[in-house]
Amino acid sequence: MTNKQIVKLEVNGDTHELLVQPTQTLLHVLREQLQLTGTKCGCNNGVCGSCTIIVDGQAVRACLSLAVASSEKEITTIEGLEENGKLQSLQQAFIDKQGLQCGFCTPGMIMSSLALLAKNPSPSIDDIREDLSGNLCRCTGYVKIADAVMSAIEVEQS
Amino acid sequence: MKYIEALSLQEALEILAGDDEARCLAGGATLVAMMNADLIAPSTLISLRRIEELKGISAVDNYIRIGAMNTHSDVANAEQLLSGNAFVIRDAARQIAHPAIRNMGTIGGSICHADPASDFPGSLVAANAELEIIGTDGLRQIPVQDFFVDYLETSLQEGEVLTAILVPTTHSQAHGRHLKFSRTHGDYATVSVSLVLSMQSDVCNYARVAIGSVAPTPLHLDTVDNILTGSKLNDDVLDDAANLLQEACDPIDDVRGSAEYRRKIIPGLLKRAIAEALG
Amino acid sequence: MSTQLDHDVPNTSIGKSIPRREGPEKVSGKAIYSDDMSMNGMLHGALLGSPYPHARIVSIDKSKAEALPGVKAVLVGEDLPFNYIGMFIKDQLALARDKVMYVGDPVAAVAATELSIAKDALRLIEIEYEELEPVLDPEAALLADSPVIHDKRADYPTMFELPKEPNGCCYTELMEGDPNTIWDQCDVIVEDEYTVPAQYHMYMEPVSTLADVDGSGKITIWSSMQSVGRVQMYVAAAMGLPMSQIRVIAPRIGGGFGGKCEFTNQPITAFLAQATGKPVKMTLSREDDMSMMKSRHGGKIYMKTGASKDGTLLARDCRIILDGGAYADESPEVSPIAALFSRGPYRIPNMRVEAWSVYTNRSRASAFRGFGNPQATFASESQIDDIADKLGMDPMTLRQKNALEGDDLFFCGKRIESASIQACLEKVKQASGWEQKRKQTLPAPPGKRRGIGIAAMSHICGLLASGANVTLNEDGTVTVNSGCVDIGQGSDTLLSQIVASSLGLDLSQVNHANADSDSSPYNFQTSASRTTYMSGNAVKKASENVKEQIFKQAEQILECAESDLELRPGGFVGVKGVPEAVIPFAAAAGRSIYQEGGPIMGTHNWIYTPEDKMDPKRMLLKGFAMMPDGVGILTFAAQIAEVEVDEVTGQVEVLEYWAAHDVGQAINLASVEGQIQGGVVQSIGYALFEEMLWDNGRLINPSMMDYKIPGMADVPYKIHPLLIEMPEDSAPFGAKGVGEICCVGPAPAITNAIKHAVGARVTQIPATPERVLDAMQNNSDC
Helix, strand or coil, rough: CCCCCCEEECCCEEEEEEEEECCEEHHHHHHCCCCCCCCCCCCCCCCCCCEEEEEEEEHHHHHHCHHHHHCCEEEHHHHCCCCECCCHHHHHHHCCCCCCCCCCCHHHHHHHHHHHHHHHHCHHHHHHHHHCCCCCCCCCCCHHHHHHHHHHHHHHHH | CCEECCCHHHHHHHHHCCCCCEEECCCHHHHHHHCCCCCCCEEEEECCCHHHHHHEEEEEEEEEEECCCCCCHHHHHHHHHHCCCCHHHHHHHHCCCCCHHHCCEEHHHHHHHHHCCHHHHHHHHHHCCEEEEECCCCCEEEEHHCEECCEECCCCCCEEEEEEEEECCCCCEEEEEEEEECCCCCCCEEEEEEEEEEEEEEEEEEEEEEEECCCCCCCCCCCHHHHCCCCCCCCCHHHHHHHHHHHHHHCCCCCCHHHHHHHHHHHHHHHHHHHHCCC | CCCCCCCCCCCCCCCEECCCCHHHHHCCCCCCCCHHHHCCCCEEEEEEEECCEEEEEEEEEHHHHHHHEEEEEEEECCCCCCCCCCCEEEEECCCCEEEEECCCCCCEEEEECHHHHHHHHHHHHHHEEEECCCCCHHHHHHHCCCCCCCCHHHCCCECCCCCCCCEEEEEEEEEECCCCCCCHCCEEEEEEEECCCCCCCCCCCEEEEEEECCCCCCCHHHHEEHHHHHHHHHHHHHCCCCCCHHEECCCCCCCCCCCCCCEEEEEEEEHHHHHCCEEEEECHHHHHHHHHHCCCCEEEEEEEECCCCCCEEEEEEEEEEEEEEEECCCCHHHHHHHHHCCCCCECCCCCEEEEEEEEECCHHHHHHCCCCCHHHHHHHHHHHHHHHHCCCCCCCHHHHHHHHHCCCCCHCCCCCCCHHHHHHCCCHHEEEHHHHHHHHCCCCCCCCCEEEEEEEEEEECCCCCCCCCCCEEECCCCECCCCCCCCCHHHHHHHHHHHHHHCCCCCCEEEEEEECCCCCEEEECCCCCCCCHHHHHHHHHHHHHHHHHHHHHHCCCCHHCCEEEEEECCCCECCCEEEEEEEHHHHHHHHHHHCCCCCCCEEEEEEEECCCCCCCCCEEECCCCCCCCCCEEEEEEEEEEEEEECCCCEEEEEEEEEEECCCCCCCCCHHCCCHHHHHHHHHHHHHHCCCEEEEEEEEEEEEEEECCCCCCCHCCCCCCEECCCCCCCCCCHHHHCCCHHHHHHHHHHHHHHHHHHCCCCCCCCCCHHHHHHHHHHHHHHH
16 A cells, blocks of 8 residues: 655645655646646656646656655646736737647647747747657647747747 | 655665665656556655755766766756767757656666667767766776666666766767667657767777667677778778678667668668768 | 628628637636546546457456445446447447457446556456457458457348448448440559558547436536537447436547547446446546557558550549458448549549458547548559659649549539639649659758659538527627537637627627537537538528527617618627617617517528439449438648658658648638648658557557657648638538548658659558668669
C-alpha cells in the first residue's frame, strides 16, 4: 500500500497543502485535487504536449512531473493566465487568428508559446516551429497556430 | 512508494545501501513515464534535486565538469561547451526531443538509462568524456565507453550514483557535430553520427567518431579514428571508414527502421556529418 | 432556395473569418471535455482487452477482482443482455462472449472508487482462453480454407446479404461501359499494385465517457463522440432499453475524424453505471485507445488503366481489398465509397471495380476522414501520372484533358451539381508555378532533389437526415438547436453564422444550444462532410420559418403587407423605404406570446435524396453499395505538393503545398482554411509517417512515442488554401462541405512529386525514408 505524503504546491499564485500519493503526477493532482482541468492528458508519456505547464519560467510536462517533487516551484497553468477574466494578448491572438479547432491541444500550445516568448520576444517562424514542435495538434495543420503566435508578437511590440 | 529528497550525496548513498529497490530520481522524464506505464514500481524514490554537487558546469583541472543534474537545456545553452570536445555534447543536447522535455531531463538521468537511440551516449564517446561516479567506497572515474555495457545497461554498480561528466579540454580548436537523423523532428534517432575533428590546413590531425542507434551501445572503432587521422578526408578514406562501421555495427529492426536500412545509410551520414562539422 | 446571399438580409457574416464562439473557453482552460467532468460518488471504469487475436473464452473467474476493496462492479459478456449492435451488420456485443476476435477486444469491465484500483482489479480477473488460428491477411481470409472469425454470422441482423466467402464483410462490384474488350484499343496501359496502411485517428482527446443513472433508471451520458442520436440508439439497443430512457449530451469534444462515430465505450460505461447505481467515468489511456478502438482501413489496390496515345483515358480495372478488422463497423460504407471514387474526377467510359471489406483478427477499421477515398485515390492518381509519363505528357495536361465538365456524369451516373474540377486544376496550376517547375530539374541544396506533383480529387458532402429548431426569445434574440456535435470543426460557430445571416442578427444575439438528445432534433452525425450542407440547410430554413412568423406579427403591428417588410440589422423589421417604420424582434415576440399567434418557433427537417437514382441500364451493381444513391453532392479539388528528397536517407520533406478547393461559398473563411490545412497535414502523416504495425495480431506501436504524427516542424508552414466559390444551388448560401476532401489528395500528390524529384515510383505508403531509398535504388538498377 502506498503512503500518502503532504506537499505544498504553489499554483497560479495560490498555495495549496495537499495529501498525495508519491506516484501521482502533477497532471493528476492539478486535475483531480485542484480541479484545474485546463491542463489535459493526451498520452501520459510526455509526447503530445497537451499537459504542458510553466514551472519556474520553463515549459515542462505535467504528466512527467511528480506532485511530491514539485514543492518550492512557481507553477503556472492555463487557468493562471487571465487576470480578473481578462485574457492575455497571446490567448486573444489564438482566438482572433483561429489558432484552435477542437481546443484540446490549445492550453499546452499556449503555455509552450508563452515560455518561448518569455525567452525570445521576437522569434522567427523557424524558432516558433522548433519550439512548438513538441506540441501536437491533429486539427489545425499548425499554420494558424503559428499565425497566432506571430500576431501576438506584433501586438506586444506595438 | 516512499519519496525522499536527499539533502546530500551521503544521504542518497545511505538510502541506496539500505534498500535495493530504491531508485534515484533525476529529472523524471524517463522514470515517471515508466511509472505511468506501470513498467517499474520502486519502493523508494530518492530525489537528487537538492544536492549541490550535482549541479553546475565549471572548469576543473583539465576538464569541463558537467554536473549530472544539469538539464538538457542547461547543457544546450552552456557557454562553457561552445568549443573543443564539448561542442558535440552541446549539439546533441539541443536536439533531444522538444523544449519541455529538455527542460526536465538531465544528462545524468539520460545516460544512466543508456538507451542507445538517445543522443548523449554517442556524443560523449566522440567527446572522449569520462564519468565521475560515487559509491560508499568513494569516487571513481571511468572512460564513458566503459560505462555503456548493453541495451539499457550500464556499469553503474548497485548503490552508486553518477555525479558528473568530465570533458577533456584537449583539442580546443576541434570541430564537433552531432548529426541526428530521425523520422520526425524530436524523435529518437534512427541513426546518429557524433564526431570531433581537428584539422591542420587540409589534413585531419585528430578524429573521434561514434555512431548511435546501430548497436546496443555507441559504436566507436579506433580503426576508424586511425583511418581518418592523417588523411585529407577524401571520399576513398571516408568510404573505408564507413565500411568498417558497417561491418561492425549490429542494428535491429524496429519502428524507426530496419537493420539493413540503418547499415545502408551510415556512409552517407558520416560524410555529411564531417562536411557539417567543417562547414 | 437562393444560391446567392439573400440580398434582402443585412448584416451577414458570410465569408468572414469569425472567431470561434467557444474560443475564450478553449484558450483559458474553461472548456469542459468528458474527462474534465466529475460527479458526486463517481466511480472510475477500466476495460480489459483480449491478449489474443483469436480465441475462445473457456472460463472467467472474476472473484478476486470483485473482492478487491474499492471495486464496485466487475462485468463480463455473460453478465450483459445478449444484444448485438452494429451499423450495417450487428456483429458486436458490449463485451465479448464466447470468442475474442482481436488483441484488445474488450472482455471485462471494472468500476472502482479509483482508477488505480480499477486497473489493479483488471489484473486479478482470471480468464482461460483456447487460442485459435488468427486470420491476419485479408486476401487469405477470403479463401475457402481460411478459419472463420464470425462463425455465428448467420445469426447477425444485417442490412444486406453477407458475401458467401468465409470472412467477407462487404463486397461491391460496379461496372460501366465495356471494360473487358476495351484493352486492345489502348495504346498505353499501366498496371500496378498499391499498399496503404492502417492509419490511427490520433484525436488529441482519448475516448472518454461519463455515464450516470438516476433513480428511475434513466441513463445520462456525456461522451467524446460525433453524434448524440447515434450513441443514444446504440446504448439503448445494447441495454435493451427504450431510447426514451437514454439521454446523451455533448460536452466539448477533442477531435474525432471518424474514430468517434457511431459508438465507442458508451454502452459498456452505461452498463457499469447501471450495475453500480453510480456515475461511472471511463477515459481510455492512449495505449488502450490505439489498440482497442478504431483506425483507417489499410489494404491493397490492384489497378490497371488504359489510354489512347492522345491521352484520352479509355479503361480502368480495379480490385480493392480493405482490411476491416474484427468487426464490421462502417466497413460496408467504406469499401463502396472506395469503389465509387476509384474512377477519379475523370471521364473513363469503361470501368470496372470490385471492392472488398474483409474481417480479420486485428483491431477495428472504421470511419476515418475520407472513408475509402484516400485509399482509392492514392492508386488512381498515381496511375494518371504514370500514364502521363508513358505518353511523355505533362500530368497536369493529361488531367485537364480528361477532367469532368459540364454535363458529364460521375461514375455510376451520379449527377455533378457543379463541375469545378477544371477550375480547381487551373487555379492550383497557376498558384504553384507548375509549368515552370515541371519543365526543369528544380534547384536543390547538395544531397537533395526537389520535385512537384499533383493530385485531383472528388468527394461527397451530405448524407441522411438533419433537423433544426430556431426559437425566438422574448427579447428578440434567438436560440438555435441543431443536434449538431462540434468536434472541433467549428459547427457551433458556423450554424450560428447561418442563423444570424438569415435573420440579420449580430452573432451575439444568437444562442447555439448544445446537442442534447432530450431537447435537440435528430441530426445523423458529424461525418461525411455533411454538417454545413445538411445542418446548415436545416437551420437556415428554420430561421426563414422564424422570419415568416416575425413578419406575420410585424404586418399587424406596422399595419402593412408582408411584401412591404424588410429585415434590418441587429434584429429589426421595418417597412421598405420608411426608415421610421420599424419594430424590434422583441415586439413580434411579445405580441406572439401575449396576444396572438403563439410562441414563434421555426423548424425544418430533411433527408438527402439525390435527384437521380443510379441507372441500372447504364451501370451494373453487384453486392452492396448503400452509395452512390444515398451519398450527397459531389465536391472537387486539386492539390500540388513540392517536396525535397534526401539522396542519402530517402527522407522526404514537403516544402510547400497548394490546395484548390471548390467550397461553393466559404461561410467562415478561417474555418474553411483551417479544415483544409488540417486535412492536408493529417494526410501528410498518412503519406510519409503513419502506419499501425502488427506482429501476429498484436499492435506493436500503440503509443505516441512509436507511432508518429506530424508536428509543426515536420510540415510546411506554407500550406495555401485556394478557394473556388461556385455556389451550389441546394446548399445554404451555396456552401459545400470540405472536411474530408482535403485529406484525399496529399498521398498521391506527394508520391507523384517524389517521382518528379528522383524518378522513382513509390507504391506503398507511408513513403518512409526506407521505402523511398529502396525505390530510388531499384529505379537506378533498371
